[in-house]
Amino acid sequence: MSDANTTLDATKYRIPEGSSWSGAWKISAAIGALGSLAALAGAVLQPERFAFSYLYGFITVMTLWLGSVFFVLIQHLTGAGWSASVRRSAEFLISGVVVLPLLFLPLVPNLKTLYPWWSADKSGAAQAQEHAVEHAPTAHEAGHEAGHEAVSTGEENGEEHGPHALIEEATLKKKGAFLNHGFFGLRACVYFLVWLWLGLRLFGYSTAQDASGDKQWTVKLQRMAPVATMLFALSLTFAGFDWVMSLEPGWYSTMFGVRIFASSAVTSFASVILLTLGWKRAGLIHNEVNTEHYHDLGKLMFGFLVFWAYISFSEFMLIWYAAIPEETIYYHRRWDLPSWQVLSVMVVVLKFIVPFYAIISRNAKRNHRALGFAAAWLLGMHLLEMYYWVMPYYRPYLPVQFAGMWMEAGCVMATVGIYLTAVFRTMRKYPLIAVGDPRLSRAIDFVNV
């Protein structure tokens, strides 16, 4: 059999000097710098909005990174052979883990603005007062500004002693054991330690194999995969609770962690498709990633998109049926005002229905152009969905704030740009295909039956 030895050549599949990909990091760095300027301006001009915008940018990168980890982990967990020639693209995205803790830092001074429970924590009793004074009028204003029946819930919410506020206060007391400053900080440290460990190992082991082709690296990766998967699932779920779900600390949903996971998984398949297509177009790789691989990546992307829709709808339907105020508040925030209704419907139609029909066909999945377009579309829709997750909490019951959207755009450009700069710079130093993987020749000859 043609084993690793015939294909093993660590100098192959490198990005040559002068290739458009060797300078790609400059473009992403420029985008990151531009975005950072906008974000800085935002932080000075509208610090409250900046906090939410930046969180939006941060979780966009976080989900992209988590998705790539899932992609690579699942290949090692199942001992997949077909993906050996594709896997490196996701591994590059994983290598960007080093910037994640740095990207988190700007959030630290903004935790008080972002999370209502932050002030409710006893250790910050003084801040609690401040918070109440600060927030109650703004919500009132919002209600009057919109001057609309639909915002009645908002006005209730704005009243310090409204029914929702009372429920939330009671819930927060219960959740205080989990949502407090010390434990929150400790957990954040644990997530980043776990993620650094996962990221550096998954990338380091795989690239260590490039030169030697030693099968022991494959064995090591497969051995760490089960434990790593559990750590991945737990850290993803709890990070989702901490950083996204606790924006609405009175809310309960057991499905939120799965929703973060499903969204991340879809973005990972989309980004792997786009990266490999980009390399192919630049002539850096050829038949190593071919129509058969795209067909499978397309099937996975389609399948996880349907999974995302399935669990998101299940979550919504159960909350709608039970109609318990502390649960329905999540959807009220995204439905009571017409502009948020439009945004919610856009997430359903543009993220699910349109791509569902676009890539349901076998021919579409085997057509590189169509699949690449669908992948780019889904990444765009990911941005929309993350906006839908985070931004309703910037002064709740305000219409969607189109004016000043430059701040959100800037924060996404800053975080994604900085992250991709790290990824693209790493990309120049390693082969674009896991040349040392013993299953590489099997992956290249892989055929869908």
Place this chain on the structure above:
Amino acid sequence: MSDAEKEKQKRPVLYLAEFDSPDAIIHAAEKVRDAGYKNWDVHTPYPVHGMDSAMGLSDSRLGWIVLACGLTGVTAAVTMIQWMNGYDYPLVIGGKPPDAIASMVPIMFELTVLLASFGAVFGMFGLNELPKHHHPVFYSDRFEAFSHDKFFVSIEVEDKNFDTQKTRELLEALHPTHIELVEEEVA
């Protein structure tokens, strides 16, 4: 002609050519395809990659059957629930509008999946002409090796291009390890 002889009278039904390797069978399939045969088949112990294109098979039509059945399912669900809950016998349950879309979705989903799966299973049966209890290839004594280590091409008499002499020549040119004209008794 005596009655006994009449009973044993046979007519050819297909040519069966035996090959030793997947490469040989792919090559053979390409040649038979290029010769313009339509009623023919390949029998292998395992799926041989690239056989679809070597045999010149077009994409399966099964997907369209499944799509049609799925759309029938979703339409049936919407009409049924709208008729029953929304018009014929509206009941308010849990304070929800009787014809609310959210409570319809699970049924829409289930009926879509149910009819689509029926379409997939029975459509597959139909396209493969199953169940088929017998096929003349089994008259050959050597044929059972197709489930061990041999690869076969069969060309049936029904094919427009079939000619006892010319078809044999075509198959012989492919260097099969064995070639056989399978016959069945005429009743």
